Amino acid sequence: MDATHLDTFIDALIDDLTPAPVPEDEADRRLCHLLDSPRRIVDEPALLAVLAAAVTARNVFDHVIAQAVAAAERAGIPARRHLRTGADLLTSIGVAPGAAYRAARVGRAAEALPALTAQQRLGGVGIEFADAVGKGVSHIESRVALSDDERAEVVTTLMIQATPSGVDKKARGIAIEKVKTQSVDDTAVPVAENTDLNDMSVVPTGDGRLSATLDLDVLTGEELLAALDPLCRPIPLPDGSPDPRPVGRRRADAFGQILRTYLSSSGRPMSGGVLPHVTLIRPAEHGVDSLGFGGPVSTATAELIACDSTLTSVLVDHSGAPLDVGRAERLFTPAIRKGLAVRDGGCAHPGCGRPVSWCDAHHIIPWEHGGPTSLDNGVLLCRLHHTAIHHGGWQVYIGPDRHPWFIPPHDPTGPEPAHLRSHARRTMTDLPTAA
Numbered sequence: 001m002d003a004t005h006l007d008t009f010i011d012a013l014i015d016d017l018t019p020a021p022v023p024e025d026e027a028d029r030r031l032c033h034l035l036d037s038p039r040r041i042v043d044e045p046a047l048l049a050v051l052a053a054a055v056t057a058r059n060v061f062d063h064v065i066a067q068a069v070a071a072a073e074r075a076g077i078p079a080r081r082h083l084r085t086g087a088d089l090l091t092s093i094g095v096a097p098g099a100a101y102r103a104a105r106v107g108r109a110a111e112a113l114p115a116l117t118a119q120q121r122l123g124g125v126g127i128e129f130a131d132a133v134g135k136g137v138s139h140i141e142s143r144v145a146l147s148d149d150e151r152a153e154v155v156t157t158l159m160i161q162a163t164p165s166g167v168d169k170k171a172r173g174i175a176i177e178k179v180k181t182q183s184v185d186d187t188a189v190p191v192a193e194n195t196d197l198n199d200m201s202v203v204p205t206g207d208g209r210l211s212a213t214l215d216l217d218v219l220t221g222e223e224l225l226a227a228l229d230p231l232c233r234p235i236p237l238p239d240g241s242p243d244p245r246p247v248g249r250r251r252a253d254a255f256g257q258i259l260r261t262y263l264s265s266s267g268r269p270m271s272g273g274v275l276p277h278v279t280l281i282r283p284a285e286h287g288v289d290s291l292g293f294g295g296p297v298s299t300a301t302a303e304l305i306a307c308d309s310t311l312t313s314v315l316v317d318h319s320g321a322p323l324d325v326g327r328a329e330r331l332f333t334p335a336i337r338k339g340l341a342v343r344d345g346g347c348a349h350p351g352c353g354r355p356v357s358w359c360d361a362h363h364i365i366p367w368e369h370g371g372p373t374s375l376d377n378g379v380l381l382c383r384l385h386h387t388a389i390h391h392g393g394w395q396v397y398i399g400p401d402r403h404p405w406f407i408p409p410h411d412p413t414g415p416e417p418a419h420l421r422s423h424a425r426r427t428m429t430d431l432p433t434a435a
């Protein structure tokens with residue numbers, strides 16, 4: 001079948017599968033169009049058959065895409081079009097980057113994995129599963145050499161797993177087993193210590209977040225754990241109840257703290273002649289605030305970033321011109337920071353007290369709303385509690401005692417909860433009027 005036949009087939013298939021517009025009261029008849037059948041499809045076996053057929057068709061088409069893109073790479077087509085890889089070729093015709101890279105990866109791996117390819121041809125294996133098998137095999141082969149027979153055996157074992165993550169887990173198990181049984185070469189670097197196997201992926205997710213995975217040698221892993229450990233400790237809530245953050249959340253918060261500490265140090269490598277910082281692009285008038293790498297952010301987050309300008313060194317208008325009006329006044333001077341450090345002794349949020357070096361200096365009345373950069377308009381907050389102010393409904397003000405006081409999130413129509421003393425004042429009376 002050449003491409004023309006395929007086009008005709010796809011046209012016919014789409015016509016068959018696309019429901020024609022039907023009146024509202026007959027909406028439940030739409031499914032009839034999915035099968036070439038005049039009767040209403042409401043019974044379970046028929047619906048399941050439609051689903052199974054569609055999944056098989058999807059698997060076959062994904063296989064066709066993977067094979068076609070691998071063939072295009074072998075023929076040198078991406079290079080002729082000034083593209084780097086087959087994945088770029090796919091994105092140029094509208095495939096999302098993640099799916100494009102996966103298709104190219106699965107296509108390239110196909111040749112070495114005939115048993116898997118045979119199943120894909122039949123539509124019995126989804127592309128996510130095929131990708132997991134391919135990755136599993138290369139995970140093992142990066143650690144031990146496999147003969148063709150051994151590789152076929154590995155593929156068979158991986159293919160009986162139920163899910164892509166099951167495949168991944170099994171592959172790691174097989175790799176560990178095979179390494180153990182391999183004849184020991186004294187000069188070889190143990191797998192655990194081999195930095196050549198290190199890998200980090202950073203993938204933007206559909207909702208604008210960033211997902212990362214790490215595969216580290218034992219020493220780098222040790223350094224990661226040593227760096228995270230002291231930063232992961234639970235912080236009790238102001239009322240003394242335990243930190244509600246699960247360990248994964250605390251680890252991620254700790255990792256953020258490591259990044260901020262690193263970014264605020266001066267001994268790090270330059271990028272284009274400047275120290276790389278978080279860049280917030282704020283349109284001067286109307287428009288959406290956005291980050292240099294990450295794209296649009298909410299006003300609350302933009303205000304958090306702009307609140308302490310040690311977090312961002314570049315504020316620009318929509319045309320990219322720096323907005324440096326009054327910048328010097330916006331920054332808390334070292335002298336004011338020192339004063340804040342003496343008064344707050346670290347994060348001022350009740351029950352926190354994280355060290356001064358971890359803290360942002362928060363403008364209580366935002367600078368752009370006329371709030372001065374002064375001791376009486378500043379408060380030291382760790383990132384967790386700075387976020388609680390900008391995002392979480394907490395409020396802070398300077399009391400008559402000239403210390404920060406906090407108001408927990410509450411329904412504005414209901415009674416106001418008791419105001420809480422700053423961390424540094426926790427042993428004093430809780431009457432805001434008492435000095």
Ligand SMILES: [Zn+2]
Binds near residue numbers: 361
């Ligand atoms: Zn702030």
Ligand SMILES: [Zn+2]
Binds near residue numbers: 347354382383385386
């Ligand atoms: Zn804090």
